[in-house]
Amino acid sequence: MNVLMNVRELIKAHGDIEREVYLDFENSGPVLPEVIEAMLPYLRERGYGNPTITHKPGWEAYEAIMEASEEIAGYIKASSFEELHFTHSDTEANNIALLGGFSANRKLGRRVVISKIEPLSILFPAQMMRKNGVEVVEVPVNNEGFVLENELLKAVDDETVIVSIGLVNHEIGTIQPIKELVEVVKERNPCTLFHTDASDAYGRIPFDVRELGVDMATLCSYKIQGPRDIGALYVREGVKIDRILEGPLGTESLWPGLENVPGIVGFQMASRLAFENLHEKARRLKGFRDMLITEILEKIPETILNGPRGDRRAPDNVNISFLRCEGEALTIELSLRGVYVSSGSACTRRLLQPSHVLLAIGRKYEEAHGSVLMKLSSKHGFEDIQYVLKVLPQAVGRLRSISPF
Amino acid sequence: MSRVPLPYSQKILELFRNPKNLGKLEDATVMAMAGSPACGDLIAIYLKVDDREVVEKATFESYGCAANIATASVLTEIVKGKRLPEVWRIGWKEVAKEVGGLPSVKLHCGILATGALRRAIRNFYRKRGLKPDWMPEGLTLEERQALEEEKLAEVLSKRLKLE
Numbered sequence: 319m320n321v322l323m324n325v326r327e328l329i330k331a332h333g334d335i336e337r338e339v340y341l342d343f344e345n346s347g348p349v350l351p352e353v354i355e356a357m358l359p360y361l362r363e364r365g366y367g368n369p370t371i372t373h374k375p376g377w378e379a380y381e382a383i384m385e386a387s388e389e390i391a392g393y394i395k396a397s398s399f400e401e402l403h404f405t406h407s408d409t410e411a412n413n414i415a416l417l418g419g420f421s422a423n424r425k426l427g428r429r430v431v432i433s434k435i436e437p438l439s440i441l442f443p444a445q446m447m448r449k450n451g452v453e454v455v456e457v458p459v460n461n462e463g464f465v466l467e468n469e470l471l472k473a474v475d476d477e478t479v480i481v482s483i484g485l486v487n488h489e490i491g492t493i494q495p496i497k498e499l500v501e502v503v504k505e506r507n508p509c510t511l512f513h514t515d516a517s518d519a520y521g522r523i524p525f526d527v528r529e530l531g532v533d534m535a536t537l538c539s540y541k542i543q544g545p546r547d548i549g550a551l552y553v554r555e556g557v558k559i560d561r562i563l564e565g566p567l568g569t570e571s572l573w574p575g576l577e578n579v580p581g582i583v584g585f586q587m588a589s590r591l592a593f594e595n596l597h598e599k600a601r602r603l604k605g606f607r608d609m610l611i612t613e614i615l616e617k618i619p620e621t622i623l624n625g626p627r628g629d630r631r632a633p634d635n636v637n638i639s640f641l642r643c644e645g646e647a648l649t650i651e652l653s654l655r656g657v658y659v660s661s662g663s664a665c666t667r668r669l670l671q672p673s674h675v676l677l678a679i680g681r682k683y684e685e686a687h688g689s690v691l692m693k694l695s696s697k698h699g700f701e702d703i704q705y706v707l708k709v710l711p712q713a714v715g716r717l718r719s720i721s722p723f
Numbered sequence: 724m725s726r727v728p729l730p731y732s733q734k735i736l737e738l739f740r741n742p743k744n745l746g747k748l749e750d751a752t753v754m755a756m757a758g759s760p761a762c763g764d765l766i767a768i769y770l771k772v773d774d775r776e777v778v779e780k781a782t783f784e785s786y787g788c789a790a791n792i793a794t795a796s797v798l799t800e801i802v803k804g805k806r807l808p809e810v811w812r813i814g815w816k817e818v819a820k821e822v823g824g825l826p827s828v829k830l831h832c833g834i835l836a837t838g839a840l841r842r843a844i845r846n847f848y849r850k851r852g853l854k855p856d857w858m859p860e861g862l863t864l865e866e867r868q869a870l871e872e873e874k875l876a877e878v879l880s881k882r883l884k885l886e
Contacts, residue, residue: 322730324731324732324823327732327733331733331737642786644788644791646788647739650736650739654740663763664763672763682880683762683879684761687760720742720745720784720785720792721765721785722766722784723765
């Protein structure tokens with residue numbers, strides 16, 4: 319099969335589209351022009367040196383990394399820029415937190431506790447640890463995706479080294495009351511470290527790592543339209559973490575290798591843009607989000623909202639199941655109409671299993687297969703939302719007309 | 724969520740957009756289903772067969788991905804005008820070839836459509852109390868695969884309920 323030819327034909331088949339609305343910021347997205355502008359000098363003429371070497375281009379790189387650390391640390395209210403560590407991605411940051419955090423603190427015990435709705439960059443390393451003899455407990459959530467506190471309390475014991483629960487769920491937008499959960503955990507076992515994957519919270523909702531009381535937090539660049547292949551791990555001062563990769567150390571003690579300076583500078587600029595008028599942008603996003611949710615549930619029959627409503631839901635997240643509609647077919651049908659979304663259907667993955675998050679909140683298989691995730695950006699306008707609301711019923715209608723039930 | 728951009732062939736996309744022989748066949752001689760909503764793939768095949776055991780018309784309905792819809796469309800085209808013993812010999816590989824190849828993770832979609840077709844043919848003879856000598860007693864690969872997929876979905880959803 320000629321894969322490349324196929325892909326080219328698929329792209330061509332879209333032809334002239336009336337409007338394009340990109341709603342898949344969960345999985346990737348365009349980098350903002352201001353971010354690209356900020357990065358370009360660091361690719362071309364400035365800071366191209368290795369920051370650990372003693373010459374001017376190296377010191378320029380060093381300066382850029384320190385400035386970015388300071389600014390980003392400020393957005394999450396870290397005590398110092400030294401608590402912020404750049405990583406190659408949010409996936410890597412999650413892996414370091416779990417694997418490196420456990421390794422450095424293994425004398426504290428043999429258990430790791432996560433929730434059932436963590437992203438695969440937490441779930442899979444945890445499963446790997448289980449294979450290596452670590453006790454891994456997955457705490458259930460309620461039908462809106464909130465961690466059950468009594469179950470969490472039961473799961474944490476004297477031997478629990480790390481608890482990892484995401485601040486905002488990547489699929490259904492549940493904003494977890496992390497501060498309360500940290501209190502529950504620390505009261506039971508003050509030695510237990512608390513990590514939160516804040517990839518979907520950073521730049522969308524304000525949070526303060528000291529107020530939350532977490533020991534580690536993962537940040538992500540591409541989800542706020544910064545460059546990909548860059549992320550960060552906040553590690554509270556005094557918390558020990560082992561490296562999970564070895565090699566020549568640079569400005570970081572957490573991972574070896576040459577720093578991605580243009581990426582770091584881009585991440586800094588994307589953060590600055592995201593935090594500018596954060597409250598106002600969140601209010602606008604919530605308006606669009608609720609318009610989509612209300613109109614879709616009202617106008618399209620047999621639809622279910624996945625995740626909570628209102629202020630307990632991330633401002634950019636819309637996740638709806640369309641019954642009698644298979645999700646992969648729906649993503650293609652919508653793509654041909656210029657609306658780009660993702661789905662929790664098994665068919666969009668390499669497994670027969672649909673989204674573990676949707677199953678964990680009690681969705682049936684057929685409900686999970688028909689789910690669509692839309693993530694809004696502050697660049698979207700009213701016309702974009704109207705266009706989605708126009709083509710969605712057409713796409714769903716056509717697929718339902720094909721279905722035997 | 725969705726991460727693997729599946730390189731579907733242009734033919735699959737075309738048939739996904741404009742499938743042939745779509746819909747319930749009101750005067751069908753026989754029908755069969757394979758898959759289940761729980762697998763995320765359900766296909767119904769309708770056949771109108773004449774006295775000489777020739778397929779006059781075949782249609783389908785599908786709840787499934789683009790590959791599922793495209794393979795069903797192709798299959799219902801191929802069988803037209805053929806006698807049932809000949810139709811029986813159509814394997815999933817032939818169907819996959821006809822749609823311009825299926826991505827490996829989507830092979831089961833082609834198998835499911837063929838499985839539904841073989842079930843329909845079995846139903847046709849069962850209804851007539853006939854046992855043609857060319858038809859194997861045991862399930863063929865395509866039928867087994869359909870059954871396995873249905874069972875797996877059932878097991879997985881049961882496991883879910885227990886938790």
